[in-house]
Amino acid sequence: MREAAFVKQNKNKWNKFESVIQNNINIPPEELSSLYLEVTDHLSYAQTFYPNSNTLNYLNNLSARAHQKIYKSKPESRNRLVSFFTKEFPLEFYHYQKQLLIAFLCFVLFAIVGWHSASTDQSFVRIIMGDAYVNMTLENIKNNDPMKVYKEMGEMNMFLGITVNNIKVGLFAYVLGIFFGIGTIFITMKNAVMLGSFQYFFYEKGLLWESVRTIWIHGTIEISVIIVAASAGLILGKGILFPGTYSRMESFVNGVKAGLKVVLSTVPLFIVAGFLEGFITRHTEMPDVIAVLIISLSLAFILFYYVYYPIHLHKLKNKHA
Numbered sequence: 001m002r003e004a005a006f007v008k009q010n011k012n013k014w015n016k017f018e019s020v021i022q023n024n025i026n027i028p029p030e031e032l033s034s035l036y037l038e039v040t041d042h043l044s045y046a047q048t049f050y051p052n053s054n055t056l057n058y059l060n061n062l063s064a065r066a067h068q069k070i071y072k073s074k075p076e077s078r079n080r081l082v083s084f085f086t087k088e089f090p091l092e093f094y095h096y097q098k099q100l101l102i103a104f105l106c107f108v109l110f111a112i113v114g115w116h117s118a119s120t121d122q123s124f125v126r127i128i129m130g131d132a133y134v135n136m137t138l139e140n141i142k143n144n145d146p147m148k149v150y151k152e153m154g155e156m157n158m159f160l161g162i163t164v165n166n167i168k169v170g171l172f173a174y175v176l177g178i179f180f181g182i183g184t185i186f187i188t189m190k191n192a193v194m195l196g197s198f199q200y201f202f203y204e205k206g207l208l209w210e211s212v213r214t215i216w217i218h219g220t221i222e223i224s225v226i227i228v229a230a231s232a233g234l235i236l237g238k239g240i241l242f243p244g245t246y247s248r249m250e251s252f253v254n255g256v257k258a259g260l261k262v263v264l265s266t267v268p269l270f271i272v273a274g275f276l277e278g279f280i281t282r283h284t285e286m287p288d289v290i291a292v293l294i295i296s297l298s299l300a301f302i303l304f305y306y307v308y309y310p311i312h313l314h315k316l317k318n319k320h321a
Helices: 003-023 029-049 054-073 080-120 124-129 131-142 155-178 182-204 208-241 248-280 288-319
Strands: none
Touching: 003 029, 003 054, 029 054, 029 288, 080 124, 080 182, 080 208, 080 248, 080 288, 124 131, 124 182, 155 182, 155 208, 155 248, 182 208, 208 248, 208 288, 248 288
């Protein structure tokens, strides 16, 4: 679309929004927030198609002036937490699908590296997993209970320990994005290589299906939200490296806020993954159909919430704009 046509199509909305900001006009907070989201969408569009234009400068200034008014005037609803997870976050996460894709591709790549390394070097799994863990697993395999590791700790202790550890991994993946995203890539690599080598270890022993149908009961959500947390680190890194029309400090602060929202969205899912690992995964005697059902439902939810739903909300908002 030509810049002139873009301006003509949207200038009435911008004028209305600017009038509200300048004249301190009271309108419903929901309407104010909706106008603000439209302006930020238009700003993103202008950054892509009209760089260094007067339109971009105008929209950048307008959105910056509006930010404080919105967050001062919008009252906190008793359903604020529900609104965050069902509307605010998914709508914002639409803009970070690229970072999610990069995090996913990096994880897959490094998992393949882990698998290949384990297949070409017999000592690699021991280097990654540790001798004690490998020896214990070999003993469990010898005793016809290869997944015994998930049964040795009490349910509640395992649930709490795994949940806390996974949240820490997610936070590290986000915070280390401050090193231009490189720290996030390192955390992604570490976890992916471990997973790839671990799965090859069971494949080599003829137990790939046994490991998949057990580990991925909790691992589908656990690994997925680690990838999501990695996307938060990449968002933070992008804010530092590519400030666009913002100052580098403003872009950094925006990246911190956006990434933090992504990490917060993973906390309930890390809890669910911890619950599954602590209370469900240990039941290796369950029929395959139940294990596959849990894995399938988990994957379907992840794809719905982090991919389909943000895109759906964005299209819905534009349709009613």
